[in-house]
Amino acid sequence: MRRESRGNPKVTGVLPTALEEATKIIQALLLAGKEYICVMKLHSQVPEDRIKAVLGEFHGTIYQRPPVRASVKRRLRTRKIYYVNFLEMDGRNVLFKVGCEAGTYIRKLCYDIGEVLGCGAHMQELRRTRVGPFIEGEGLVTLHDVSYMFAQWRETNDENLLRSFIYPMEKSLEIVPKIYIRDSAVDALCHGAHLAAPGVLSLNTKIKPNDTVAIFTQKGEAVALSKALVSTEKILKMDHGLVAKTQRVLMPRGAYPKMWRGGL
């Protein structure tokens, strides 16, 4: 990560932090939709109705070239803006809320809004209010909270203190479609095998081929992140053949008994 040397605008908010084995789940959050509340500074006064109209133009699919200091290749790409809502303004400061696809640069969005308005604009302050299932209003803790509660746990040995601010990693997969499998299929997947139809017990509706799906045990533990090969409807009718390709194993080997043999 490049270090900031010049004035760094205030950037705060939801930063899901995965511990130990749970770091494997991060991929799912990187691809998840985000929501931000942003203060944009206009370079000259613009009437409110004009700002609202221009924000409206940024709904839907936009083209965006990543900023100069970005961690990805700087080529024009498309990003979905689910909504941009004007909240309020004070002089040249405009407060708005935006729901967007992963990889949308809000600094760039502000710049582009400024270009369309004709006056120029930059991002003044940014607060992330959602990363996939993690939201500002639910279980958000500060570094101080973490430090305090962890010390309290060490002192009192009261597990509930830890459980009050740490979520099971499965929380990250709340909005990912799931396939629940038999105990007997779990360990094979932990070894990297792909999921075949007989292992499936139940699954979410609306799964389409190529969707990212989470494979779960009946106890609700995450086994793997996979790519669906067929739709929900097809999986329900299949009695053999692969239904999902394992992409990231989340559960350590040996948690469930080995009930498969030979090659995978």
Added chain:
Amino acid sequence: MQRINTPWEIKRSLAVKAEEETNPRFGHKPEERPVQDYIKFGIINLDKPAGPSSHEVTAWVKRILSLKRAGHGGTLEA
């Protein structure tokens, strides 16, 4: 205002293909993991303060909780 469907608003129900009991001798419900496992498979909804980078904040969490590994989901940078 027009609004396209956000990924967190999609409603899905559950379709059953086959029924089978799960063996209580293996695994745990995520909320019922023994405390060391609970930490190991845990994730914190952290409020990043202004100033330090996402990377630095994650390093602090790692140190506070004396972990071997920690990582953040989605860099939050200016």
